[in-house]
Amino acid sequence: MAQRSRFSTSTLLICAAIGVATGALQAGAGALGGVVSAAVPLLYGLVLGIHVLPGVIAQELLRRPWVALLTHLIAALVGAAFVPVWIPRYIGTALLIGGLQEGIAALGRYRKWEPWRFFLSAIIIGAVIAAAIWFAADVSRFPVWGQIVYVALFLLGPVLWTAAGLGIGAGLRRAGVARRA
Numbered sequence: 001m002a003q004r005s006r007f008s009t010s011t012l013l014i015c016a017a018i019g020v021a022t023g024a025l026q027a028g029a030g031a032l033g034g035v036v037s038a039a040v041p042l043l044y045g046l047v048l049g050i051h052v053l054p055g056v057i058a059q060e061l062l063r064r065p066w067v068a069l070l071t072h073l074i075a076a077l078v079g080a081a082f083v084p085v086w087i088p089r090y091i092g093t094a095l096l097i098g099g100l101q102e103g104i105a106a107l108g109r110y111r112k113w114e115p116w117r118f119f120l121s122a123i124i125i126g127a128v129i130a131a132a133i134w135f136a137a138d139v140s141r142f143p144v145w146g147q148i149v150y151v152a153l154f155l156l157g158p159v160l161w162t163a164a165g166l167g168i169g170a171g172l173r174r175a176g177v178a179r180r181a
Contacts, residue, residue, distance in 0.1 A: 006066065014177060015058055015071045022054040022071070023078025026090070030083055041137065042149050048129060049157025051093050052122055053165045055101040060118070060169025061178050065102070065110045072098030100125050118166055122158035130154035 007015075029050045037044045054075040055068030076094035080087040104121040105112075130151045133139070139150050172178070 007070070011062060011064065011067065012070075014062060015067055016074055018057050018061075019054055019071045019074025020078050022050075022057065023075035024082070025050060025053065026075055026079040027082035030079065030086065037137075042142075042146060043153060044133075044137075045126070045130065045150065045152075045154030046157040046160070048133075048154070049122075049126065049159075049161040051097050052101070052125055052158045052161050054094075055098050056118055056122075056162050056165030057169045057172070059101065059105060060113070060166050061172050063110070063113050063178075065105070068101040068105065069094075069098035072101075096128070097125055100128070115166060118162050119159060122162040123155055126155040126158040129158075 029047050033044060033047045036047050054071040058067040058071035072094035073091070076090035080090045083090075101121050104117060104124070108117060133154065134151070139147055142150060
């Protein structure tokens with residue numbers, strides 16, 4: 001007898017739909033991010049924060065283990081289809097952010113889905129990405145106020161996109177999308 005999959009077909013299809021939509025958004029943000037990084041680098045954190053969206057929507061809607069990571073990987077493949085040279089960047093970002101979102105959810109044994117948990121995850125993700133970008137973008141070249149704003153926006157970006165994702169996920173849940181998943 002064949003072993004039963006961890007995910008139902010409807011769960012896989014929902015994750016795929018979220019992944020495709022958010023992957024296209026991430027590809028657009030990647031193109032916009034280059035322009036923003038060159039023209040107004042202080043705002044780059046707001047653009048980069050969009051990468052939390054696939055996992056937030058999937059977890060808010062489905063409230064199941066592994067949906068954030070699965071949805072992030074699908075979004076990464078979609079984003080990479082638009083910009084193939086960024087395949088390692090998209091996959092790495094999906095593993096990092098999806099893994100962190102899954103880790104925070106796992107700490108609550110996938111039973112706690114209050115908004116604070118999502119926002120805690122967003123702040124941790126923002127801090128991790130801000131630390132990595134600090135060195136990659138040589139943020140120390142900015143004046144002190146610019147460094148503070150830069151890091152603050154890296155923390156704020158994921159929080160704002162998390163709020164948007166919670167709204168989208170809750171709306172989809174009210175519409176009955178997760179009823180059969």
